[in-house]
Amino acid sequence: MxxxxxxxxxxxxxxxxxxxxxxxxxxxxxxxxxxxxxxxxxxxxxxxxxxxxxxxxxxxxxxxxxxxxxxxxxxxxxxxxxxxxxxxxxxxxxxxxxxxxxxxxxxxxxxxxxxxxxxxxxxxxxxxxxxxxxxxxxxxxxxxxxxxxxxxxxxxxxxxxxxxxxxxxxxxxxxxxxxxxxxxxxxxxxxxxxxxxxxxxxxxxxxxxxxxxxxxxxxxxxxxxxxxxxxxxxxxxxxxxxxxxxxxxxxxxxxxxxxxxxxxxxxxxxxxxxxxxxxxxxMRDTGYATSMVTQSTIRALTKLEFAYGLATRMAELIGDHSPATTEMLGEMACYVRMTANAVELSLEQARERADGIWFPNGAALEPMRAMLPVWMPRVAEIITLIGSHNLLTTPSRAQLDDPALRPLIDEMLGGADGVPADERAAVFRLAWDFVGSTLAGRGFLYERFYLTSAARNKQMLHTRLFDRSRPRALLDDMLSRARPDFA
The missing domain is CATH 2.40.110.10 (Butyryl-CoA Dehydrogenase, subunit A, domain 2)
Structure with a gap:
C-alpha cells in the first residue's frame, strides 16, 4: 500500500x-x-x-x-x-x-x-x-x-x-x-x-x-x-x-x-x-541510538525555532525592547543555533557502515541528549518571564465576538504600535498553552526525561561515549613540558 x-x-x-x-x-x-x-x-x-x-x-x-x-x-x-x-x-x-x-x-x-x-x-x-x-x-x-x-x-x-x-x-x-x-x-x-x-x-x-x-x-x-x-x-x-x-x-x-x-x-x-x-x-550495534537522537533533535530544533519566534513576537506586541528581554531572546537564539549546528555537523560528518548503510555522526548529536532537557525548561521560563501577567489577560474567542465587549477590548487590550486586540490575544493565548496549560506541564516533564535525564546522559557521555584521546594527549603534552619525566 x-x-x-x-x-x-x-x-x-x-x-x-x-x-x-x-x-x-x-x-x-x-x-x-x-x-x-x-x-x-x-x-x-x-x-x-x-x-x-x-x-x-x-x-x-x-x-x-x-x-x-x-x-x-x-x-x-x-x-x-x-x-x-x-x-x-x-x-x-x-x-x-x-x-x-x-x-x-x-x-x-x-x-x-x-x-x-x-x-x-x-x-x-x-x-x-x-x-x-x-x-x-x-x-x-x-x-x-x-x-x-x-x-x-x-x-x-x-x-x-x-x-x-x-x-x-x-x-x-x-x-x-x-x-x-x-x-x-x-x-x-x-x-x-x-x-x-x-x-x-x-x-x-x-x-x-x-x-x-x-x-x-x-x-x-x-x-x-x-x-x-x-x-x-x-x-x-x-x-x-x-x-x-x-x-x-x-x-x-x-x-x-x-x-x-x-x-x-x-x-x-x-x-x-x-x-x-x-x-x-x-542493540546499539544496529545504529538505532543514532537514528533515535537524529529524529529527536530535528523535532526539538523545530520546537526551539517555534518557541523563539513566539517569544520574539510577544516582546514586540508589548513593546519590550529592554536589555533583559533582549538578552533572554539572544539566549534562545543560542539554543536554536547550537542545535542546528549539531544537526548540520552530524550530516556533514556522516559515515558509511561496512554494509553500505549511512548514518549521521552520532558524536555530534550526543550532547543534545544532555542539553535539550536543560534548554527546553529554560525556554518555557523565558516565555513566562517575557509574558508575565499578560499571559493571564487574554480575551477568549467568545469575549472577542461579544458585541458589547469587543469595543472595550479593542480600546484597552490592543498591542504596541496599533496591533489589534485579537492578534495580541491569539499570541498570548498560544504562549499560555505552550507554558502554562496542562499540556504544557506534560511537555515540561516530557522534555526533561524523554531520552532519560540530563544527568544520566552527561554521565553516559563521559563514561562511555566521549573520545578522550585528544584531551589526554593535550594534557600529557603540557605536563611533559613542565616535567620531562612525564614524557
Whole structure:
C-alpha cells in the first residue's frame, strides 16, 4: 500500500478494538471521543502531510516500488541522508515539534534495527529466526505505513531493588510458552501515542544483567491482542474548546500510557528475541541510538525555532525592547543555533557502515541528549518571564465576538504600535498553552526525561561515549613540558 492518508489512518483506528482507559473510562472509538479526537485528527494530518510535501517526505521504496515515508529509509548515500532530513523537518512542522512520538520516531528505530539483522541473529546465527521476524516486521511497518507505540522502561516500584531486574515481578517477563508463542506478563512504561497506534512493540532499552533470560524479550503485537491494556494519564486535551482559545491543547495531546501485559500471547513470528541476554544487550550495534537522537533533535530544533519566534513576537506586541528581554531572546537564539549546528555537523560528518548503510555522526548529536532537557525548561521560563501577567489577560474567542465587549477590548487590550486586540490575544493565548496549560506541564516533564535525564546522559557521555584521546594527549603534552619525566 505504501504511504497512507489521514482518512486511511483513522479508519484503521476505528477497526481496531483495543483496551484504552482515559480518565476512568474505557474508550471504544479513539477517533470520536472528545478527550482523544484532537490528537487523532492531528496525527491524521501528519499522514496527509507526507502527501502534501511528497517531494520531501516520500521516496520510492526499492523493494515495494510504492511511495513510502522517508523515516523508513535505510540511506545508502549522503544524498539520501539529506533527503530523509528534509522530510523529517517537514513532518516535525506538523505539530511545531510539540508531539514528540509521531510515527516517524519509531519508523527510524526499526529501519536501523532491520538494517543490521546480523546483530539480531547473533555472531553464530543462533537467533536467525528472530532476525528474520524482525526484518519481516519492518517491511510490514513500511509497506502498510502503520503507527507504533513502544514501552522500554520498567515501572518504578522501589528504586532500591528495581535495577536488579532478576526476580522482579512487576516488569515485563516471559512466564511460559505455548504452541502459538510465548506468554508475557508484567508492565512497562511509557507508551506514548498508545491510543493512536496500530501495534505495540517491546525491544531492548537499558542493558540487563547476565542470567535475566526471562526479561530479554523483543517483539511486536497488534493493540487488540487479548490481555494488552493501556492506562492513560489524565487527559491534557481541551475537548470542545475553540482552537483560538486552546490552539495547542485542542490538537496535540499525544497521550502516554502505563502498559499492562496480562498473560499476553506473542505469536512466534512476532518474537525477535526470546531469552538471549547477550543479543539483547548488543542493540546499539544496529545504529538505532543514532537514528533515535537524529529524529529527536530535528523535532526539538523545530520546537526551539517555534518557541523563539513566539517569544520574539510577544516582546514586540508589548513593546519590550529592554536589555533583559533582549538578552533572554539572544539566549534562545543560542539554543536554536547550537542545535542546528549539531544537526548540520552530524550530516556533514556522516559515515558509511561496512554494509553500505549511512548514518549521521552520532558524536555530534550526543550532547543534545544532555542539553535539550536543560534548554527546553529554560525556554518555557523565558516565555513566562517575557509574558508575565499578560499571559493571564487574554480575551477568549467568545469575549472577542461579544458585541458589547469587543469595543472595550479593542480600546484597552490592543498591542504596541496599533496591533489589534485579537492578534495580541491569539499570541498570548498560544504562549499560555505552550507554558502554562496542562499540556504544557506534560511537555515540561516530557522534555526533561524523554531520552532519560540530563544527568544520566552527561554521565553516559563521559563514561562511555566521549573520545578522550585528544584531551589526554593535550594534557600529557603540557605536563611533559613542565616535567620531562612525564614524557
Amino acid at each position: 505504501g504511504a497512507r492518508t489521514g482518512s486511511q489512518f483513522l479508519e484503521g483506528l476505528r477497526r481496531t478494538k483495543r483496551e484504552i482507559w482515559v480518565d476512568g473510562e474505557r474508550i471504544d472509538d479513539v477517533t470520536g471521543h472528545p478527550r482523544l479526537r484532537g490528537g487523532a485528527e492531528s496525527l491524521a494530518a501528519m499522514f496527509d502531510r507526507q502527501h502534501a510535501y511528497a517531494a520531501e517526505c516520500l521516496y520510492t521504496d526499492p523493494k515495494s516500488g510504492q511511495p513510502t515515508n522517508v523515516s523508513h529509509m535505510m540511506p545508502r548515500s549522503r544524498d539520501e541522508l539529506r533527503q530523509r532530513h528534509a522530510g523529517l523537518v517537514r513532518l516535525s512542522e506538523g505539530s511545531m515539534g510539540i508531539m514528540g512520538r509521531t510515527p516517524d520516531y519509531m519508523n527510524m528505530k526499526f529501519a536501523a534495527f532491520a538494517s543490521a539483522p546480523r546483530v539480531w541473529a547473533g555472531a553464530d546465527g543462533r537467533n536467525a529466526r528472530g532476525a528474520e521476524n524482525l526484518v519481516r516486521f519492518q517491511r510490514h511497518l513500511a509497506e502498510a505505513d502503520i503507527a507504533l507505540t513502544h514501552t522500554i522502561i520498567q515501572p518504578t516500584t522501589d528504586k532500591r531493588t528495581d535495577s536488579r531486574i532478576l526476580g522482579n515481578k512487576v516488569t515485563i517477563r516471559k512466564v511460559g510458552e505455548t504452541a502459538d508463542g510465548i506468554i508475557v506478563r508484567g508492565a512497562r512504561v511509557l507508551a506514548t501515542l498508545a491510543p493512536y497506534a496500530d501495534e505495540q512493540t517491546v525491544y531492548p532499552g537499558m542493558p540487563i544483567p547476565s542470567g535475566a533470560t526471562d526479561y530479554a524479550l523483543a517483539f511486536a503485537i497488534p493493540l487488540d491482542t487479548p490481555g494488552l491494556k493501556f492506562l492513560c494519564r489524565d487527559s491534557a486535551s481541551a475537548p470542545g474548546a475553540d482552537p483560538f482559545d486552546k490552539p495547542l491543547s485542542s490538537r496535540f495531546d499525544e497521550q502516554d500510557a502505563f502498559c499492562i501485559f496480562d498473560d499476553v500471547v506473542v505469536p512466534w513470528d512476532r518474537v525477535f528475541i526470546d531469552g538471549d541476554v547477550e543479543i539483547y544487550n548488543s
